[in-house]
Amino acid sequence: MLHIEQRLADWYRSLFRQLFVGIMTLAIAAGVSLSAAATPALATTIGCRGDACSGRDPVQTHCADDAYTVTSYNDASASLQLRWSPTCGTNWARLVVYPTGTLHAFAYGSLWAVQDTGYSQSINTSFVFGKRTPTTFWTPMIYSPSRCVKAEFYGQFSLLNRVQTGCY
Known part of the structure; x- marks a missing residue:
């Protein structure tokens, strides 16, 4: 019984890690795209200085x-x-x-x-x-x-x- 509980716990940890990594990857990607959308590029470029x-x-x-x-x-x-x-x-x-x-x-x-x-x-x-x-x-x-x-x-x-x- 202990062996089954150990395998189940390992399986949950692995699932948790995969979910955590996936969520963090999505959050980082969304953060980059949100920050890019929140910071509009200059509409024009100054032609001289x-x-x-x-x-x-x-x-x-x-x-x-x-x-x-x-x-x-x-x-x-x-x-x-x-x-x-x-x-x-x-x-x-x-x-x-x-x-x-x-x-x-x-x-x-x-x-x-x-x-x-x-x-x-x-x-x-x-x-x-x-x-x-x-x-x-x-x-x-x-x-x-x-x-x-x-x-x-x-x-x-x-x-x-x-x-x-x-x-x-």
Whole structure:
């Protein structure tokens, strides 16, 4: 009788070990897949960092993804903004022209991001007329983690003839 009880106990231990190992394997696998699902991959990859960003487009490089406006000049027709990306360490100028409708126009001009060293990036903006949604323009980026940068707009035949933001 003792022999049968011993064999039965051994059988239960073996079964318990197999179940334990199986459950632990499933738990580990589930934990890995749960943690992978709980930590989503970055939707985009930043296309540059540091000085390699100078002269590049903030939208195409995804530096604009975490950017925010640090200083601005606003009037009834547009908002001139200086943008900052902490991930890329860059600034750029952005001009948001409010909807013009069919009776108003926003004249073309040049948009600049200017560093206190004199280094700058610029683009020419186009004539905006008949738009029901805002129109946005932006300059290439300037790597500037420690230098002061300001946004400037020089308009042609516009209320915003020459305006600039504060330096940041």
